[in-house]
Amino acid sequence: MKTAEEIKAAIEAGVPGAEVEIVPNPSPSGQHSLRVAPSHAFAVAQFLHDDPEIALDYLSNATGVDWLDKEVSEKVKATRTVTKLVDGVEQSVEETVEETVKRAIPGYLETVYHFFSIQKKYGPVILRMRTENRTDQVELPSLTPIYRSAEFQEREIFDLYGIVFTGHPDLRRLLMWDEFKDHPMRRDYVSPEDFEYEPTPHDEVLVRAQAQRAKEMAAATVQADGAAVRQEGSAQ
Amino acid sequence: MSIGEFVQENKPLGWNRPPHIEPDGEGELLEVAMGPHHPSTHGVFRMDLALDGERVIRLKPVFGYLHRNHEKLGEGHSYLASMPFTDRLDYMCSLTNNWAYALAVEKLAGQEVPERAEYIRLILAELTRIQNHASSIGFLLQEMGASGTPLMYAFREREKILDLFESLTGSRMMCNYMRFGGCRVDVSQDWVKSAKKVVASLPKFVDEFENLLGGNEILMARTQGMGILKPDLAVNAGISGPMLRATGVGYDIRKVDRYGIYDRFNFRVPLGAVGDIYDRYSVRMLEMRESLKMLEQALNEIPAGPIMDAKAKIRGFRPKPGEAYGRIEAPKGELGFYLISDGSPNPYRYRVRPPSLINLTVLEDMCLGHNVADVVLIFGSVDIVLGEVDR
Numbered sequence: 195m196k197t198a199e200e201i202k203a204a205i206e207a208g209v210p211g212a213e214v215e216i217v218p219n220p221s222p223s224g225q226h227s228l229r230v231a232p233s234h235a236f237a238v239a240q241f242l243h244d245d246p247e248i249a250l251d252y253l254s255n256a257t258g259v260d261w262l263d264k265e266v267s268e269k270v271k272a273t274r275t276v277t278k279l280v281d282g283v284e285q286s287v288e289e290t291v292e293e294t295v296k297r298a299i300p301g302y303l304e305t306v307y308h309f310f311s312i313q314k315k316y317g318p319v320i321l322r323m324r325t326e327n328r329t330d331q332v333e334l335p336s337l338t339p340i341y342r343s344a345e346f347q348e349r350e351i352f353d354l355y356g357i358v359f360t361g362h363p364d365l366r367r368l369l370m371w372d373e374f375k376d377h378p379m380r381r382d383y384v385s386p387e388d389f390e391y392e393p394t395p396h397d398e399v400l401v402r403a404q405a406q407r408a409k410e411m412a413a414a415t416v417q418a419d420g421a422a423v424r425q426e427g428s429a430q
Numbered sequence: 431m432s433i434g435e436f437v438q439e440n441k442p443l444g445w446n447r448p449p450h451i452e453p454d455g456e457g458e459l460l461e462v463a464m465g466p467h468h469p470s471t472h473g474v475f476r477m478d479l480a481l482d483g484e485r486v487i488r489l490k491p492v493f494g495y496l497h498r499n500h501e502k503l504g505e506g507h508s509y510l511a512s513m514p515f516t517d518r519l520d521y522m523c524s525l526t527n528n529w530a531y532a533l534a535v536e537k538l539a540g541q542e543v544p545e546r547a548e549y550i551r552l553i554l555a556e557l558t559r560i561q562n563h564a565s566s567i568g569f570l571l572q573e574m575g576a577s578g579t580p581l582m583y584a585f586r587e588r589e590k591i592l593d594l595f596e597s598l599t600g601s602r603m604m605c606n607y608m609r610f611g612g613c614r615v616d617v618s619q620d621w622v623k624s625a626k627k628v629v630a631s632l633p634k635f636v637d638e639f640e641n642l643l644g645g646n647e648i649l650m651a652r653t654q655g656m657g658i659l660k661p662d663l664a665v666n667a668g669i670s671g672p673m674l675r676a677t678g679v680g681y682d683i684r685k686v687d688r689y690g691i692y693d694r695f696n697f698r699v700p701l702g703a704v705g706d707i708y709d710r711y712s713v714r715m716l717e718m719r720e721s722l723k724m725l726e727q728a729l730n731e732i733p734a735g736p737i738m739d740a741k742a743k744i745r746g747f748r749p750k751p752g753e754a755y756g757r758i759e760a761p762k763g764e765l766g767f768y769l770i771s772d773g774s775p776n777p778y779r780y781r782v783r784p785p786s787l788i789n790l791t792v793l794e795d796m797c798l799g800h801n802v803a804d805v806v807l808i809f810g811s812v813d814i815v816l817g818e819v820d821r
Binding site: 223253340341344347371379 | 443444537538540670681686752753783821
């Protein structure tokens with residue numbers, strides 16, 4: 195049994211340059227996790243797997259978490275110089291004021307890996323990685339070359355969260371079909387309108403369905419026109 | 431290396447990929463989409479095979495035909511409201527799903543479970559294990575061509591266990607029975623009596639089942655040495671449950687984590703030696719016997735007392751911010767739930783670690799080079815339920 199602190203120290207000794215940070219878990223489960231920088235994550239995982247003392251040979255669970263952009267308001271003490279009338283004379287006095295400052299924390303995607311050791315019979319050791327943001331810099335290193343059990347789970351994270359794993363041997367969607375565009379497990383995902391159910395004339399559904407049908411009809415006419423134009427073109 | 435121990439050796443990267451097999455015949459490869467409506471694929475599973483004659487050259491599993499984004503549903507509902515959804519994961523073993531979820535939430539919120547509830551949970555989980563293993567062996571034999579008899583024998587016994595579930599929980603398969611900090615309803619004296627009767631009748635069934643199948647020449651010819659999985663690859667690929675133990679790795683979460691009250695019970699962990707289909711079949715057979723031993727002890731020892739923790743909150747349940755990963759030894763393997771709480775009534779993240787899906791990781795490795803008829807058996811010996819694979 196090793197605590198998060200011991201494993202952090204071992205990683206820092208074993209993998210030079212690796213940035214490891216302990217993420218405390220306030221819940222009664224007490225499962226603290228280690229956050230590693232993506233640049234060294236592969237080396238860290240390799241070290242955890244190969245080190246005979248740590249021997250984390252079993253990657254049980256790999257999953258993604260989506261953290262949206264959020265705004266935190268904090269109370270900050272600031273010192274300002276104010277001019278005041280003291281005894282009828284204007285003087286500049288330093289004053290401490292409490293201000294509420296709003297700070298925006300940009301969102302990011304996170305992967306969480308739960309490791310166990312079958313040889314040493316302990317766990318879980320939890321490893322986390324963060325992407326830069328939620329939109330374009332979503333690459334993280336894949337641990338599949340070291341732990342085969344990440345193969346389907348990382349594919350699932352890629353599918354449902356849109357994290358791109360570099361070094362994954364077969365990165366395709368796992369559950370959704372290949373033509374699907376979005377990532378349904380993201381917190382801000384909006385499911386598309388579904389008109390498969392029977393509209394009833396008594397609610398707004400009928401109106402929406404009619405609008406949708408009109409839109410589809412318009413698109414179909416444009417397509418038909420285009421086809422006609424093309425046909426004419428080919429006839430000439 | 432003694433039996434049950436696993437020693438890790440450092441190997442070069444890429445050792446855990448499926449081997450590349452060259453077609454030896456002339457002619458072209460045949461691509462076959464096996465499933466999603468193939469009768470042997472246990473539901474809507476599909477594998478795309480490339481065949482050289484009868485030999486499998488490539489196999490790619492295709493998932494998602496039963497996907498309903500269970501995890502998103504979990505995020506949109508309160509903790510308790512997800513409990514009935516867990517029944518639908520592995521619909522053969524709803525009670526162990528309930529237990530895994532309840533265990534994870536209890537870890538997250540730091541709840542205690544009364545002793546009587548722990549006994550009830552263990553009894554129900556082991557009954558679930560027996561009926562799952564019996565019917566999984568029945569299905570395997572059904573796919574081997576033993577039409578009817580083994581499956582019907584297994585289902586006859588499963589029926590008795592499902593009757594017990596029904597009289598206790600009100601439902602045969604979608605039990606929705608466990609709660610955070612205990613169980614939903616108490617077992618009666620009559621129920622314990624009838625459970626004892628069922629448990630007393632089951633060893634005879636296991637004997638009969640073993641006599642029917644054990645020495646059968648066709649079964650041995652088709653399963654021994656077929657679909658071999660090596661222990662190092664099994665551990666690396668996160669295989670769990672009877673499939674891992676059939677490779678000879680002695681890792682049973684009931685022994686390792688000792689969740690619930692498993693430390694009070696004396697049971698052995700059956701291990702395989704080769705890791706083929708026959709070993710998986712034998713491990714399941716032996717596990718049923720060990721479960722029966724535990725059931726006998728538990729039904730005799732079950733103490734009186736409350737079944738719900740007095741401090742457990744049903745309404746307005748909001749765990750403090752934090753996260754927890756709880757796992758149990760489900761009949762299919764390691765079933766885990768990973769929950770993140772942000773202090774609201776709904777979990778911020780609700781993740782199921784599905785043993786069925788992860789056990790399929792090595793399906794390609796096991797099937798390559800075998801005939802397409804054996805793929806059906808190898809796949810059957812993995813023991814999956816699509817409700818859990820696709821979630």
